[in-house]
Amino acid sequence: MNKLPAEARxxxxxxxxxxxxxxxxTRITGVSKNxxxxxxxxxxxxCAAYHDEHVREVQTRRCQVDEIWSFTYxxxxxxxxxxxxxxxxxxTWTWTAIDADSKLVVSWLVGGRDSEYAMALMDDLRSRLGNRVQLTSDGHRAYLEAVEGTFGGDVxxxxxxxLYGAAPEGPTRRYSPAECVGACKLRVEGSPDPAHVSTSYAERQNLxxxxxxRRFTRLTNSFSKKVENHAHSVALHFMYYNFxxxxxxxxxxxxxAAGVTDRLWEVADIVALLDAGAPKTRGSVRIAVDVDPISFL
Structure with missing residues (x-):
């Protein structure tokens, strides 16, 4: 079977x-779409397998979680x-959990937006943390049961x-969200520091x-046609972003910054992962297209 040179990949x-x-x-490189x-x-x-194997025992004090919308087909x-x-x-929703200090995306999940996906994200997140953390989410109700069921009182x-005002009227309604007129910090469990109750880093990661x-760009035809390829794009992105x-x-x-690696990676190192073969995972991969996370290995 013909194989592209490492430089081309x-x-x-x-x-x-x-x-x-x-x-x-394909136009730039001359390589076929397939x-x-x-x-x-x-x-x-x-990338998903490497993250699953190596992003473990992360030492972080503050973690923020959020979810971002897209669609498939x-x-x-x-x-x-x-x-x-x-x-x-x-x-199609992508859930993320980011370390507010190192900006490391510790865990992610692709799937729906209900409580079962929230539970899957929290289960995976806790398995990667090495200490008790302060956790902040938005007001999505699914987080309440998920955090309680996963962390109990250890968080x-x-x-x-x-809090949002009235939505804009007229044509601008499609492009301009309602204005945020305030925010309320609610303690749910433990003793979170009010000064660090924020989702700013998670929301910046959404941007x-x-x-x-490219699949996340709004009002284009670049959306994903298959959710599996959408999830693979997310896995590649987070490998690139983190490493x-x-x-x-x-x-x-x-x-x-998080101490997960001691060197600066290059894209060529990701290609080397392909040549070396993906490591075996332990536990569920953070990519899901149904209630239960599935592995693409």
């Missing part, structure tokens, strides 16, 4: 990580009547509930995802 993965369309990459997609799938599997309101509809078409947990994962991309504030990568 490195270039393609780098373009994917910087938000290029798959068809744009080859780029196959490389994305292989890289996503390898068709928006939820159109999924039932869409032609040739695929499994899991409609709303300092608070919710930041944002980073929209900027670097390769230097954080402008930290001056290093989040993985180095």
């Amino acid at each position: 490195t270039q393609i993965l780098h373009l994917l990580c910087e938000g290029q369309l798959i068809r744009a990459i 080859t780029v997609t196959k490389l994305l799938i292989d890289a996503g599997r390898a 068709a928006k939820q309101k159109n999924a039932a009547t869409a032609k040739g509809v695929v499994d899991h078409a409609g709303d 300092d947990y608070a919710q930041l509930v944002k 980073t995802m929209r900027m670097h994962i 390769v991309r230097i954080h402008s504030t930290l001056g290093t990568t989040p993985a180095m």
